[in-house]
Amino acid sequence: MTTSIPTLPIATARESFAVLGETVRAHPGAARLAFGWTGLGAAATVAVPLVLGRLVDAVRGGGAYPYGLIVVLAAAVLAGAVCTALALRGNERLGSLIAADLRERVVERTLGLPPALLENVGGGEVSSRVTEDLEDFVAAVPVVAQVLSAGVTVVLSAVGFLALDWRLALAFVVVFPIYGFSLRAYLPRAARLYATERGLAAERGRVMLESLHGRSTVHAYGMAALQTRRLAAASQDNLTVALRAARSYLWFSKSMNAAEAAGLSAVLLTGWWLVRTDVVTVGAVTAAALLFHRLFSPLGELLLSFDDVQRAQASLARTAGVLLVAPPAPGIRAAPGRSVAVAVSGVRHAYGEGPVVLQGIDLDVPAGTSLALVGGSGAGKTTLANLVAGTFPATAGTLTLDGTGIQDLDAGTLRDWVGVVSQETYVFTGTLRDDVTFAAKGPCGDDQIFAALRAVRADTWVKALPSGLDTLVGPGEHPLTAAQIQQLALARLALRDPPVIILDEATAEAGSAGARDLEEAASALIAGRTAIVVAHRLTQARACDAIAVLTDGRIAETGTHDELLARGGHYATLWAAWSR
Ligand SMILES: Nc1ncnc2c1ncn2[C@@H]1O[C@H](COP(=O)(O)OP(=O)(O)OP(=O)(O)O)[C@@H](O)[C@H]1O
Known part of the structure; x- marks a missing residue:
């Protein structure tokens, strides 16, 4: 007899997305509303600078007062605000539905896992997938929704740039290598520093608890000064690393500002050259600069959530792995009698x-x-x-x-x-x-x-x-x-x-x-x-x-x-x- 030892798989990125997709498709109404409002909100947000650009051109053209454009601008601002609010609500609702569904499916499948598998992988592994991993992913769902909506804004803005002029779009692309470089430098360092900081905070907590629990011994042996020194040293270590982490974050946000400044300069310089050569209007360059300025916040959200999204994906991969195990099927063979040999x-x-x-x-x-x-x-x-x-x-x-x-x-x-x-x-x-x-x-x-x-x-x-x-x-x-x-x-x-x-x-x-x-x-x-x-x-x-x-x-x-x-x-x- 050959022995095949069953294990609990970890889903690949494709399988995790498939699980997520299935869960989203199970709520077509909520998904349509969430994605629809998100798309409309992003479109209205992108439309505002484009209309402003037209307005600049209209004013510079010196023709009739552009009442029509002002009405369109006001409508775009209002639509942007309303759609963004509705998108927030829709995403929140979809997120809770996804979380509830995933929780139910994973718990149900866990209860039906074959005993051989449970025996092999151990109860601890299974329960950590159903509790910590699942909860980590569920907690990250709002962040993921925010990131997706920021992503839609970035994509639509890129389309807006292209609609204005491809050279302006190219100038905007300048920011990405700078962002990429900063992320590569920051993320591993931040992960290391935060892990060390958590370890040192735990050590500080340990010294504190030890002093409190052992207070009679501390008093009896006159150890108060010694324990205070230990606590001060643990706090100092923690503080040093926390400050290092804060400095690292500051450096990262400064490099993001530098990327933004470089991108804006590139857009303005390209715009100046294009206006001088009569390729685009001043309004188009204004629109491009404003479009780019409006992108700072969604781009920042995307970059800063990179870590969270990665963590959410890792948790989803472990949680979704449970769903890859075939569910228990009803028996296909009836017993031949009241007893079998x-x-x-x-x-x-x-x-x-x-x-x-x-x-x-x-x-x-x-x-x-x-x-x-x-x-x-x-x-x-x-x-x-x-x-x-x-x-x-x-x-x-x-x-x-x-x-x-x-x-x-x-x-x-x-x-x-x-x-x-x-x-x-x-x-x-x-x-x-x-x-x-x-x-x-x-x-x-x-x-x-x-x-x-x-x-x-x-x-x-x-x-x-x-x-x-x-x-x-x-x-x-x-x-x-x-x-x-x-x-x-x-x-x-x-x-x-x-x-x-x-x-x-x-x-x-x-x-x-x-x-x-x-x-x-x-x-x-x-x-x-x-x-x-x-x-x-x-x-x-x-x-x-x-x-x-x-x-x-x-x-x-x-x-x-x-x-x-x-x-x-x-x-x-x-x-x-x-x-x-
Ligand atoms: N899950 C397990 N992992 C590793 N070793 C195990 C496991 N279960 C049992 N064993 C070991 O296998 C051997 C046989 O254990 P088993 O429980 O089958 O004996 P038993 O005759 O039923 O004993 P008892 O009457 O005490 O339950 C023992 O040495 C035990 O330590």
Whole structure:
């Protein structure tokens, strides 16, 4: 069997934009309004200097008073203000819709990630993508919207320049190499300085907290002066770097001013030459100079947000990576009966680069029978149970359900065929009815729910609850005992009705009434199905059709309870210790 270890991808720039595009397209009305108002606002902003240029020419021409142009100018100014305000609102609305959609899609897909992937990449990585990365991107959405609208203004202004004269447009282009040079010099330096400043601020905070938390020690040993000196030194370091960062920013904004001055000079000088040679009018040059002057702010926004946009793109790439994992599909293969055979052949397993924890396991569990896995802590019982459940693939060997390799069953079929009650059972906040039925294949009536609860010996206590099935359970709600929680988990499986059941629960204390109830419940649930029971209590093993004893990742013995007792080996020793 080849082992393919699934990972959580990071989206490429193209894939990230595709995800963003899909999300925007999901809100065509809001997108049309936001982009429409942004475009109109930018067009009106660009129109104002162009009309002013015409006005200059009209006044210089000395003809009739240009009332028409003045009305157009006033209309452009007003339209610019109104459209820009509406664009701000539209962008804000679109931004919140995108953020909400993305959050929902990513969380939904995360909950459906294949267990093998979760096991491989670890919960920390997944949760950081759904929390920090997603929130970083969501927080950056308004900045990205602002940058996009600044970009539209810059593009339309370039069109305006071209409409005036291509030589004026060329003069305007002078600023870009200067901007490029300043950005290249500033961004890496700023990133370094800000990172150092954050580190030093954390150090200053640490010294301060240490002094406060340890104030009795500080007093007892007369360390106040020493701690004050330490704090002063940490503050001084922080201040030095903060000032360096501020100077670096000042240099950058000065270089932007220099670029603006150079650009304006280039436009004016080119304009002067073009007017002298009668190629363009004074009005056109005025329009070009004003157009360029109006560009300072959007260009500045574009440049200063460069860092934020890059960060937003990095966060989006990690968040969108979650969406690249195929969603869980419904099972395409119905189970051939109430139970299916499980076969394990030559299975070896190691977690990552770690030691081999299962070495050559061979086991057959005929359809409709139960097998108990018994062994000391760390023997490999849970690992083997997880391999059969398809939680992660085995390093080597074959595992089949009804003769088909587990890796060849689609994720939906595997989910439908194998039901697991693990050591970590969670009760979700809500009614007990919802908690029991959320994994069921279809809607369930109260009769069905009570039949499942009866099957796992939980009907009596559920009926006795103040609101029966409508009782609120979960953190902070009606308290349930560990055994009751396990019974609910078993009832979920009874409603789901999978042909293979894996039980790996270890909550009830041996000999307690809870343990007896649970064992009865488990026996009722697995009757007629194929079951693998990780037996934390040996009475669970005794109730199974066969027992496999694992030691150090190997099968030491297999047989029925009576056979193994008669053999007088590992199991007999364990049983003797257990029954004492
Ligand atoms: N996720 C994991 N990553 C690395 N090693 C693991 C992981 N899970 C289990 N192991 C190691 O694999 C070996 C077998 O563990 P496993 O949990 O399968 O044993 P077990 O027989 O079920 O033990 P227990 O009864 O204590 O749960 C142990 O050495 C354990 O430390």
